[in-house]
Amino acid sequence: MATRSQVEQYIPVAGETYDVVVAGGGPAGLGAILGASLQGARTLLLEARSFFGGVAAIALWMPMNRLLLNGGGRGGVHDLFVQKIKSFGPLAWREGKRNFIDGDGLHIHPDYLRLACMELLEEHGCHYRLYSPVTGVLMDGHTVNGVVVTGKEGRQVFSAGVTVDATGDGDVANLAGVEMVQGREEDGRSMPVSLVFALANVDVERLFDFLQDSKRFNALLDEAYGQGYKVAAWYSFDRTTLPGVVSVNNGALRDIGNIDATRSHDLTVAERLGIQVATDFVRLARDKRIPGLEDCGLMRVGAAVGVRDTRRIVGEYVVTLEDAESGAEFDDVIARKYGAVDANQLYIGQMKSGFAYPYRSLLPRTVDNLLVAGRCGSATFLGHAAGKSMGNMMELGQAAGVAAALCVDQGVTPRQLDVRKLQAVLRQMGVHL
Numbered sequence: 008m009a010t011r012s013q014v015e016q017y018i019p020v021a022g023e024t025y026d027v028v029v030a031g032g033g034p035a036g037l038g039a040i041l042g043a044s045l046q047g048a049r050t051l052l053l054e055a056r057s058f059f060g061g062v063a064a065i066a067l068w069m070p071m072n073r074l075l076l077n078g079g080g081r082g083g084v085h086d087l088f089v090q091k092i093k094s095f096g097p098l099a100w101r102e103g104k105r106n107f108i109d110g111d112g113l114h115i116h117p118d119y120l121r122l123a124c125m126e127l128l129e130e131h132g133c134h135y136r137l138y139s140p141v142t143g144v145l146m147d148g149h150t151v152n153g154v155v156v157t158g159k160e161g162r163q164v165f166s167a168g169v170t171v172d173a174t175g176d177g178d179v180a181n182l183a184g185v186e187m188v189q190g191r192e193e194d195g196r197s198m199p200v201s202l203v204f205a206l207a208n209v210d211v212e213r214l215f216d217f218l219q220d221s222k223r224f225n226a227l228l229d230e231a232y233g234q235g236y237k238v239a240a241w242y243s244f245d246r247t248t249l250p251g252v253v254s255v256n257n258g259a260l261r262d263i264g265n266i267d268a269t270r271s272h273d274l275t276v277a278e279r280l281g282i283q284v285a286t287d288f289v290r291l292a293r294d295k296r297i298p299g300l301e302d303c304g305l306m307r308v309g310a311a312v313g314v315r316d317t318r319r320i321v322g323e324y325v326v327t328l329e330d331a332e333s334g335a336e337f338d339d340v341i342a343r344k345y346g347a348v349d350a351n352q353l354y355i356g357q358m359k360s361g362f363a364y365p366y367r368s369l370l371p372r373t374v375d376n377l378l379v380a381g382r383c384g385s386a387t388f389l390g391h392a393a394g395k396s397m398g399n400m401m402e403l404g405q406a407a408g409v410a411a412a413l414c415v416d417q418g419v420t421p422r423q424l425d426v427r428k429l430q431a432v433l434r435q436m437g438v439h440l
């Protein structure tokens with residue numbers, strides 16, 4: 008790989024029919040498409056942006072947490088994914104941190120990640136297309152029969168036996184008329200929308216030594232804020248695969264207020280202020296001689312602002328914070344969520360790591376032939392924040408993709424699927440249910 012003609016084998020012809028069409032190529036979408044293709048389905052992955060990986064590729068080296076389980080394999084598509092990333096060697100990945108939020112993760116070079124996704128799709132015979140936002144649905148009454156994509160060519164349709172919505176924003180479900188909710192229940196607040204960035208020419212060891220004294224760092228930020236620098240609510244630093252380069256996650260500009268990332272208006276505000284936060288951080292780090300950052304420079308910002316939550320479907324079951332805290336078990340478990348409850352500034356807390364996620368939460372209540380996985384799945388605000396790591400989202404996607412393939416094979420709708428058959432296949436794939 009890869010010549011032009013080899014790559015073109017995987018790019019669909021407009022109007023084609025597939026067993027399973029997945030919209031959105033983030034962690035959930037990758038889990039779904041690979042899960043479906045492993046069951047022999049003819050699959051198509053449609054992605055709005057110019058790359059696959061979703062937030063994992065946008066958010067420069069952020070650890071893809073919970074790709075592993077207790078340091079070992081998590082089974083299914085996770086193992087394929089980890090194996091592929093590791094095959095690129097140490098320039099591509101490094102082990103993640105281990106604290107109560109981060110764990111069992113890999114920091115992945117964003118460009119190797121893009122390549123890994125495409126190679127995996129090709130190796131598993133999945134058709135794929137970038138620059139292909141889903142902007143409509145093919146409906147027959149309450150049944151989804153495929154999607155409409157609007158590219159530079161105009162409007163094109165792809166029919167599907169079963170469609171999986173892994174767009175993060177629940178675009179397909181929303182277009183299909185599924186009941187949706189958004190934000191924190193009491194006030195509609197969303198988690199911060201962050202433009203992450205990477206710094207070069209960093210003395211990494213001195214920086215991490217300095218960061219141990221968080222009081223000193225925070226005092227310095229407060230001082231800078233008082234002096235007019237555009238300062239984020241918080242910063243979190245990660246080592247990367249490159250010497251002298253760190254990646255910086257952050258809580259967006261202090262006092263920015265709520266950003267509704269389903270509105271182009273709000274996203275424009277977030278991009279404008281995000282780039283200011285990144286460039287001002289470099290200025291303040293140099294001006295204030297932050298140890299290790301005295302000579303740092305801005306290497307790049309993420310490809311776009313990273314969005315933590317927007318619309319969620321109202322499904323047959325709605326996962327709650329109580330489920331996470333009590334360690335809920337369900338007869339129709341199809342995945343597990345590990346880690347902590349992390350809604351950033353809005354809530355951070357412990358949960359029973361490994362609580363069960365039910366199949367019913369992938370099923371929209373009022374629309375048929377559609378499965379919804381990832382951050383737009385059926386949960387309350389904190390039910391989603393409980394274990395929202397990328398590895399967990401991939402496992403939700405995997406269950407949706409496998410379910411979709413089984414439905415096509417058995418000639419049933421997702422609501423009619425015998426969940427015990429789905430569980431049996433997932434267990435055969437090595438998934439720890």
Ligand SMILES: Cc1cc2nc3c(=O)[nH]c(=O)nc-3n(C[C@H](O)[C@H](O)[C@H](O)COP(=O)(O)OP(=O)(O)OC[C@H]3O[C@@H](n4cnc5c(N)ncnc54)[C@H](O)[C@@H]3O)c2cc1C
Pocket residue numbers: 030031032033034035036053054055056059060061062063066069070071072073112139140141142173174175176178179201203256313314315380381382383395396397398400
């Ligand atoms: C700044 C930031 C930092 C984070 N840090 C971490 C971390 O360190 N570790 C961790 O594990 N998790 C982290 N998370 C959380 C994690 O990234 C998300 O929970 C996870 O990516 C959600 O996966 P997803 O596939 O549901 O959605 P996304 O990753 O958002 O992927 C959705 C995909 O769908 C595509 N799409 C959207 N609309 C359409 C459409 N209409 N048609 C076609 N395609 C479409 C998007 O372009 C995107 O590729 C972070 C999130 C953010 C925003």
